[in-house]
Amino acid sequence: MRTSFVKILIGFLILTLGACSQGYGVNKSVDAGIADNGTTGGLTSGGSTTGDGNSTGTNSTGGNTGGASTGGSGDNTGGNSTGSTTGGGSTGGTSTPSPVVNYCGGSGTASDPYLICTMADLVTMTTNPPDKEGQPYQGAMIENTYFLLANDIVLPTNMDTNVPPSPWFDGSSFDGNNHKIVNLKQTLGTDHAGNGIGGALWLYFGSHRN
Amino acid sequence: MESGGLFGYILGPTVIKNLTLENVDITVNLSQWYYGGVGGLVGYENGCGGGCPSISNCHVSGSIQTVGNLPSASPGLSIGGIIGIDGNTPVTASSFSGSISAMTGTENVYVGGLAGTLMSSISNSTANAQIGSSGLGAGLAAFFDGDAFSILGSTASGSVTAQTPGAITSNDAYILAEWPTLLAGTTSTSTLTYLDPATAPPPINNKAPGLP
Numbered sequence: 001m002r003t004s005f006v007k008i009l010i011g012f013l014i015l016t017l018g019a020c021s022q023g024y025g026v027n028k029s030v031d032a033g034i035a036d037n038g039t040t041g042g043l044t045s046g047g048s049t050t051g052d053g054n055s056t057g058t059n060s061t062g063g064n065t066g067g068a069s070t071g072g073s074g075d076n077t078g079g080n081s082t083g084s085t086t087g088g089g090s091t092g093g094t095s096t097p098s099p100v101v102n103y104c105g106g107s108g109t110a111s112d113p114y115l116i117c118t119m120a121d122l123v124t125m126t127t128n129p130p131d132k133e134g135q136p137y138q139g140a141m142i143e144n145t146y147f148l149l150a151n152d153i154v155l156p157t158n159m160d161t162n163v164p165p166s167p168w169f170d171g172s173s174f175d176g177n178n179h180k181i182v183n184l185k186q187t188l189g190t191d192h193a194g195n196g197i198g199g200a201l202w203l204y205f206g207s208h209r210n
Numbered sequence: 211m212e213s214g215g216l217f218g219y220i221l222g223p224t225v226i227k228n229l230t231l232e233n234v235d236i237t238v239n240l241s242q243w244y245y246g247g248v249g250g251l252v253g254y255e256n257g258c259g260g261g262c263p264s265i266s267n268c269h270v271s272g273s274i275q276t277v278g279n280l281p282s283a284s285p286g287l288s289i290g291g292i293i294g295i296d297g298n299t300p301v302t303a304s305s306f307s308g309s310i311s312a313m314t315g316t317e318n319v320y321v322g323g324l325a326g327t328l329m330s331s332i333s334n335s336t337a338n339a340q341i342g343s344s345g346l347g348a349g350l351a352a353f354f355d356g357d358a359f360s361i362l363g364s365t366a367s368g369s370v371t372a373q374t375p376g377a378i379t380s381n382d383a384y385i386l387a388e389w390p391t392l393l394a395g396t397t398s399t400s401t402l403t404y405l406d407p408a409t410a411p412p413p414i415n416n417k418a419p420g421l422p
Contacts, residue, residue: 143222149229171222171260176229176268184272185235188248 104150113146113175119153122181145172155183217252220299223261226251226268234272238289240314241278246287247294247326250274250306255299255330262298262330271307279315286318288326288353291337295327296351302333309340317345317373320353320380323366323400327353328379333362340369341400346380347372349400354379357389366398373409375402 102124105115116122125147217226234250247254250270255263270291280287288294291306301324312319320326323337328351337350346352349366351359366378376382377398385392404410 168256169217169220169222169224169226169263171224173225173227174217174229175225175227178228178230178267180230180232182232183235184231184233187237187239 103147106146106148108145108147110146110173113148113173115150116147116153117150119155122153142168142172143170147172147174149174149176149179149181152179153181155181155185157183157185220252220254220263221256222259222263224263225266226263227266228268230269232271234270234274234308236272236274238274238276238287238312239278240276240280240287248274248287248289249293249326250291250308252293252299254295255293255297258298262300264300264302265292265304266300266302268292268301268304269307270305273309273311275309275311276314276319280319282316282318284316284318286320286327286353287312287314288320290322290325290327290351291339292324292335294325296325297327297329300331300333301325301335303335305336305338307338309342311340311342313342313344315344319343319345321346321372322348322352322379323350323368324364325351327351327355328359328361329355331360331362332364333360335364336366337364338367339400341372341375343370343372343375344405345372346374346376348376348378348380349398350378350396352376352380354381354385357392360392360394361396362393363395365396366400369401369403371403371405373405375404377402 103114103121104117106113108114114121114125116125125142220226229251231250236248236250238248250272251268252265274289274291276287276289289310289312290296291308291310292301292304293299304324306323310321310323312321321341321343322328323339323341324332324335332350335350339349341347341349343352347370349368349370350361350364361378370376372380374380377400378393378396379385382393
């Protein structure tokens, strides 16, 4: 047992070194990993809309929410994402990296947090914020921003929230407000095509790869 | 470095609270996964800056599982019902219920009912989990760093099947011998199964509270 504990410590040191090398400075390697996934990943299984979003690459929100509306398995998503698809998609081809903030309320401050009401709002939270370098499709950096879950959100059971990027929550707050998110499903570390989930609706939250 | 969970990375004075994730279903494909952290809620906590993160009153139910084998050269994969790698994040009044299975073909996988790797504190929390790990497995937190952690007033139940299983951590006997206060008020009724019975320690080493 003692021997195994020493091994644990050694392993841990390695882990710690890895952890220490993380942080903002690692964003370049994040780019590489996510680019890898991003090319295969799409919010929609059809992928054409999202794929275009990926390749033009400046505004992931347009592509993502467009995909959400294409998937169309969630009433909430369809409704909310339509608007952002139009806005985000049209700007997606430009070099404007600024996110489209499209929550159901709030301003993101401690006293007036963004309200998360629908699946589309979750998508917005996890895909909209660009990282510190303004790059889409990698771990979105959410800094000093406050969120409040306004109600329960039940995701479709056939939806895999496979996720190349995920938000980095840096000094931010997510208050579930004693509500719940149901049926969060993720397949991590593989590309979307590899999952063979045709027709499914993809969200981007919760995973980070670099 | 990879991480999974609703929140991939957290750092700085991030607060996640009052949130329930019901029927989580996370699958980690190890063919493209080298090392990192996966949690039902948070994958990887990446340090403090202007304050440390915290998790409180968060409840996760569901399953986390791996497919494929982890490369033997991997520095390690940590999986927890709440958080994969917890460096500085106190977890309070939170729970996980469900199953976590990581039969990765290697021993460098660390699976805990609440945290895979723990360097911070867990308090007043519970895990009712069926844990499977080809490496370390534990009712609450598998992988730890010396005495730089604590698990207080918490409970584990369910089962742990692993190469190195533990009721609370992966080495309760060692902790209780060296730093008994680090597990104060924490108990476990988890049943332990050694993947390789030859590695099971003599019963005298099993001093963890709650052990049969």
